[in-house]
Amino acid sequence: MTLRIGSVRLNNPVILAPMCGVSDLPFRRLVNGFGAGLAVSEMIASKAMIQAGKKTLRMAAGCAEEHPLAVQIVGGDPEIMAEAARLNQDRGAAIIDINMGCPARKVVKGASGSALMRDEKLAGRIMESVVKAVDVPVTLKMRAGWDEDSLNAPALARIAEDCGVQAVTVHGRTRAQFYRGRADWKLIGRVKEAVSIPVIGNGDVKSFDDAERMLEESGADGVMIGRACYGRPWFPGQVSHFLETGARQSEPSICGQLAIILGHYEDILSHYGVYSGIRVARKHIGWYSKGLPGSAEFRARFMSIAGAEEAKDHIRRFYLPVIEREAA
Numbered sequence: 254m255t256l257r258i259g260s261v262r263l264n265n266p267v268i269l270a271p272m273c274g275v276s277d278l279p280f281r282r283l284v285n286g287f288g289a290g291l292a293v294s295e296m297i298a299s300k301a302m303i304q305a306g307k308k309t310l311r312m313a314a315g316c317a318e319e320h321p322l323a324v325q326i327v328g329g330d331p332e333i334m335a336e337a338a339r340l341n342q343d344r345g346a347a348i349i350d351i352n353m354g355c356p357a358r359k360v361v362k363g364a365s366g367s368a369l370m371r372d373e374k375l376a377g378r379i380m381e382s383v384v385k386a387v388d389v390p391v392t393l394k395m396r397a398g399w400d401e402d403s404l405n406a407p408a409l410a411r412i413a414e415d416c417g418v419q420a421v422t423v424h425g426r427t428r429a430q431f432y433r434g435r436a437d438w439k440l441i442g443r444v445k446e447a448v449s450i451p452v453i454g455n456g457d458v459k460s461f462d463d464a465e466r467m468l469e470e471s472g473a474d475g476v477m478i479g480r481a482c483y484g485r486p487w488f489p490g491q492v493s494h495f496l497e498t499g500a501r502q503s504e505p506s507i508c509g510q511l512a513i514i515l516g517h518y519e520d521i522l523s524h525y526g527v528y529s530g531i532r533v534a535r536k537h538i539g540w541y542s543k544g545l546p547g548s549a550e551f552r553a554r555f556m557s558i559a560g561a562e563e564a565k566d567h568i569r570r571f572y573l574p575v576i577e578r579e580a581a
Contacts, residue, residue, distance in 0.1 A: 254497050256290060256475045258451060259390030259419035261321050261347050265290035265493040266475030267464075268422075268453060269482060271325040271350070271394070274536070279520035280486060281319060283513070288490030290475070291323060293394075296352050299328030299337035321347035323392065327355060329365040331378045335386035342387045349387055351380060351418075353395040353409070356428045367428035370409060371399050377412045384417040394422040394455075397440045400429035404440060407447035414448045422453040422477050432480075441471035453477050461495040468496075484540025486513070507545075507579045511572040514541050518565065527561045538568065545575055 256266035269276055269284045271293040276284075281292040324346040328334045338349045353376060355366030362368075369376040384391045393413045398404040410421045423444050425436030436456025445452040454473035458464050459481040467476060476496075478489050491502045505513065517537060522530035535556055542548040551571045558564045 254493070256451060258348060258392060261390055263290040263321070263475075264288075265497065266453070267489045267493040267496070268323075268475060268477045269293060269489055270455060270477045270479035271296050271323075271352070272479055274533075275483070277524070277533075278319075279517060279524050280537070281322070282520065283486035283517055284482065284489055285319065287487040288493055290489075290493060291321060291348075292319065293323040293325050293350055293477075296325050296327050296355060297337070297341075299326045299330070299334045302326065302337040302340055303333060320345065323348035323350045325350040325352050325394065326383075327352035327360060327365050329363060329369065329375070329379070331375075331382035334379050335382040338383045338386045338391070342389050346389060348390050348392055348419075349383060350392045350394055350422075351383060353393060354422075354424050354428075356396070356431050361428070367396050367399065370395060370405060370428070371403070373405070373409060373412060376409060377416060380413055380416040380418055390419040391417065392420045392422065393418050394424070396424050397427050397437055400427050403427075406440060407443045410444045410448045410452070414450050418450065420451040420453060420474075421448065422455050423473075425454065425456040438467045438470040441467075441473055445472045445474075451475065455479065458492070461492060461501055464492045464496060484537065484543060486517070507572065508576045510541065511569070511576065514538065514568060514572075515565065518568070522561055531559065531561060531564055534564070542571065545571075547571070 254265050256263040267290050269289050269292040273295050276295050284292055324341040326334060326337045341349060352366055353369045360366035395406055395409060397406050406423050413421055423441045425438055425441050441454040451474040453475040454467050454471045455477040458467055458476055458478050464476050482488050487505060494500060494502055518534050521534045525533055538555055539552045542551055555567055558567060
C-alpha cells in the first residue's frame with residue numbers, strides 16, 4: 254500500500270501525527286525507523302519561525318535527513334504563513350502542512366488553528382498564499398468543524414482543493430470536543446466524498462482493528478495516529494504491516510523495549526543537551542513504563558533525577574528484573 258501526496262510518494266499510508274512536545278526529531282527518527290509512511294513535525298508558529306528562535310528552528314531540525322518530512326505551520330496571517338513555508342522548504346521540508354485543527358486556547362485566541370474553520374475566507378487566503386509560495390506539496394489538517402452546529406470540514410476541504418492543496422487530514426472531532434467523546438469517522442467519509450485529493454483520517458486509532466474500521470467507514474486514503482504512539486513508537490509501523498498483510502505483530506519484548514528506550518534517551522540528550530533533555534525524556538519514560546509492575550514508584554523517582562548517568566542507571570535497574578521475569 255502506498256500513498257501519493259502531490260509529487261511525494263509514501264511507502265505506506267500510515268502517518269505520525271504532529272504533537273507538540275512529542276513528535277520531535279528523536280521521536281520521529283524512531284517512528285520512521287519502525288516503518289511509518291510519514292512523520293509530521295511539531296506544530297511551528299509561523300511568526301516565531303520567521304523570527305528564527307532557536308527553539309522553533311530545532312522543532313523543524315532534520316528536514317533533509319528525514320526525507321520525506323512534513324513540517325506543520327500555524328498562524329493567521331497569509332503573508333507570514335507563506336514566508337514560513339518558504340523557509341521550511343529551503344530547510345528541506347518535503348511537504349508543508351497547514352494547521353487548522355489545533356484546539357488549544359492560546360492558539361485559537363490568536364485567530365489561528367481550529368479558529369480558522371470559522372473564517373473560510375481567511376482560511377482560503379492562507380492556503381492560496383502558502384501554495385503559491387512553495388514548490389513542494391501543501392496539505393491541510395483540520396477538525397470536523399468548530400462545533401456540532403458547524404461541521405464544515407467538507408466545505409473547507411473543497412476550498413483547499415480549489416486552492417491547490419494536495420491532501421487533507423481530518424480529525425473527526427470538533428474543536429468544542431477537544432479530545433472528549435468519539436471521533437466521527439463517517440464525517441471523514443463525507444470529506445472524502447467532497448474532494449478528489451487524498452483524505453487522511455485521524456482520531457481514536459488505538460489498535461489494528463481501529464485502523465481497519467476507520468478506513469472502511471470513512472473510505473480515507475490513509476490513517477494518522479497520534480496519542481496511541483505515546484510510549485509505542487513501533488505502533489505506526491505495526492499498523493502499516495497489518496494493513497498490508499493482515500498480520501498482527503507483537504509488541505517488542507521487554508528486553509527489546511529497554512534497548513529502544515535507552516537509544517531514545519541518548520538521542521534526546523544529544524538533541525536537547527543534558528539539562529533540557531532529561532526533562533524532555535521524563536514524559537517518554539513515563540509512557541514506556543506504564544502498566545509494568547512498580548512503574549508508578551519508578552516514574553516518581555525518575556522525575557526527580559537530574560543526572561544523565563543516574564537516570565540511565567535507574568532505567569536499567571527498573572527494567573532488568575522485569576526482563577528476568579519475562580525470560581522465566
